[in-house]
Amino acid sequence: MASRGVCGSARRASGPAGLTGGPELRRVGWRCGSRLVVAQATPQGLAPKPRAPPSGPAGPASRAGQSGQRLVLTELLGGQERDLLPGPSITPYGSASSTSSSDGGDYHSGAPSADSSSGRPRFSPAMLNLRELFLPPGYPDTVTPDYLSYQLWSVPTHITGHLSHALVTSSLLSAVGVSAGPAATAALSASIKWIVKDGVGALGRLIVGSRFSAEFDEDPRRWRMVAELLSTCGMGLEVATVLHPQQFLLLACSGKFAQALGKGMGKPVFRVIQTHFARAANVGAVAAKEEVWEVAAQMAGLAASVAVLRGLEASGAADGVVGTWAAIQAVHVALRYRALATLQFPSLSLKRAAILAAAHVRGAAGAPPPPLPGVAAVNAEEGSLASVLSADPPEGPRLRLGCSVAEAFGGGVPAEGVLRAYAEAYAAEGYWLVWAPEQGVTRVVLKEGAGQRDLLRAVWQAAWLEARCGRAGFQGAAEGRAGAGAGAGAGAGAGSGNGNGASASGREQRAEEGQGRLPAVVCESLGALAEGFDGFVAACERAGWEVGVVHIKTGRARLREAARA
Structure with a gap:
């Protein structure tokens, strides 16, 4: 029997073609396990077979409540696992009276072994860190079979290439000076300094490659502008060597690192x-023509560079190089931004999904949703300077996906009753959404195996809550607590207007959670999600969006739910 005050679960129905939570995509999400869930486009006319809605609550929480089994919640983070519910004192679901410890248990890990739920090997934290450093998210499902062999052969290729480049650099510097005597020693010293400078730069590329991956697919405009600003700072440091030649190594290394x-x-x-x-999947042809564009611009730039350098030499002002470079670089950055603003991405990122979800729930209660903006309109809004430089969407909900349970609940693992309430309410979803409007951001705990559909459902639910309650305050249905009966009504009557005119503060919301109940407005949002999400996906397709391709970066934490005897 369900515990008192827990809202009913909204079942997930199969969506339109091109966006499913089928086994393959969920498997990719499991292997990704931390940072990214990248959807694969469904070919035109080749839609996966829809799944029939379950006849009853399908999640482990609901199964535990029906069969008397105990609910097991395990948080996965960085190859370690932490049990969130106390093991020995667990009673059948819905009748537990104990509370979890303040920290929710300790993380534990061991030697590589088979995962009991999936049969896949479980690696030590060190091995997982190496996989994350060298392999793309979702490996091996997200790359071709020849990826690893190509990279292994490329490593010695790069090593020998850098050795050859270092010897050529030394020869060039020796040729500029004198090839014998003390001058040769000076040339060798300059060669070593040059190699050190390049080595520092290589370290910078290693840091970027190991730390960033999903971000580039999700928000290419923003990261291209960040790259441009870093390169500008690096070139500024290198130009400053003209003013401070005695600090050449420091300035050159710092500049090379930033570049x-x-x-x-x-x-x-x-x-x-x-x-x-x-x-048309013609990446080779596009890349070849890109070279033509770049070489043509390079030739024009070289000619202009010769003219500018001759002008500076004729003026006799060596310090004028710095000012001239600053002016030209400012124009360069402005042109880069203008070029990025023309891009129109039809795939769904977190920013674009938030804008679309906010537009879908903006209509009046009971009225049909308004048509969604098209690709050009949303990309124009996303391409504004403020949006490009910000990680948050220009409008719509602000979400943090893939939070740990402690992060989602404000810094600590909540009481056992709260965990059980969320487990039952979100039994049919691939996530837990923790609604805290006073914090200005919605945090989402992703379950193990969460796929692209789960991410979009979380975005839509957060947009509905923000439209219903507002980002700055909690104005919701305080009347009718989320009991077992009320939860069942919430799933069928999202637009019933229960609690109109009533309001509850964030403090009252926390009081509800402390008593093992979800806020009524959250239960109402689950009912609205069950009714409105498929319409949202269909509206996106009508507006020209590729709903089968989702690029959203998520955090590393995952939640595993299981029902055990």
Whole structure:
């Protein structure tokens, strides 16, 4: 029997073609396990077979409540596991009276072993860190079978290439000076300094490659501008060597490091843009023509550079290089932003999904949702300077996906009754959404195996809550607590208007949670989600969006639910 005050679960129905939570996509999400769930586009006319809605609550929480089994909640983070519910004192679901400890238990890990729920090997934290450093999210399901062999052969290729480049650099510097005597020693010293400078730059690219990956697919405009700003800072430091030649090594290394960070971000983003252009999967042809555009611009730039340098030499003002460079670079950055603003991505990122979800729930209660904005309109809004430089969407909900349970609930694992309430309410979903409007951000705990559909459902639910309650305050239905009977009504009557005119503060919301009840407005949002999400996906398709391609970065934490005897 369900515990008192827990809202009913909204079942997930199969969505339109191109956006499903089928086994394959969920499997990719499991292997990703931390940072990204990248959907794969469904070919035109090839829709997966829809899943029939379950006849009853399908989640482990509901099964535990029906069969008397105990509910097991395990948080997965960085190869470690933490049990959120106390094991020995667990009673059948819905009748537990004990509370969890303040920290929710300790993380534990062991030698690689088979995962009991999936049969897959479980690696130590060190091995997982190495996988995350060198392999893309979702490996091996998200890459071709020849990916790893190609990279292993490329490593010695890069090593020998850098050795050859270092010897060539030393030869060039020796040729500029004198090839014998003390001058040769000076040339060798300069060569070593040059190699050290390049080594620092390589370290910057390593940091970018290991830390960033999903971000470039999700928000290429923003990260291309970040790369441009880093490169500008790096070039500024290198230009400053003219004013302070005695600090050449420090300035040159710092500048090279900043430029390497920018290059490490810029190159992946450039490939994302090239792939976007290749509408017919003709990436090679697009890349070849890009070389033509770049070489033509390079030739014009070289001619202009010769003219500018001759002008500076004729003026006799060596310090004029700094001012001239600053003016030209400012124009360069402005032109880069203007070029990025013209891009129109038809896939769904967190920003674009938030804008679309906010537009879908904006209509009056009971009225049909308004038509969604098209690709050009949303990209124009996303391409504004304020949006490009911000990680949050220009409108719509602000979400943090993939939070740990402690992060989602404000810094600590809540009481056992709260955990059980969320487990039952979200039994049919791939996530827990913790609604805290006073914090200005909605935090989402993702379950193990959460897929693209779960991410979009969380975005839509957060947009509905924000439209219903507002971001700054909690104005919701305080009347009718989320009991077992009320929860069942919430799933069928999202627009019933229960509690109109009533309001509850964030403090009252926390009081409800402390008593093992979800706020009534959250239960109402689950009912609205069950009724309105499929219509949202269909409206996105009608507006020209590729709903089968979702690029959203998530955090590393995952939640595993299980029912055990």
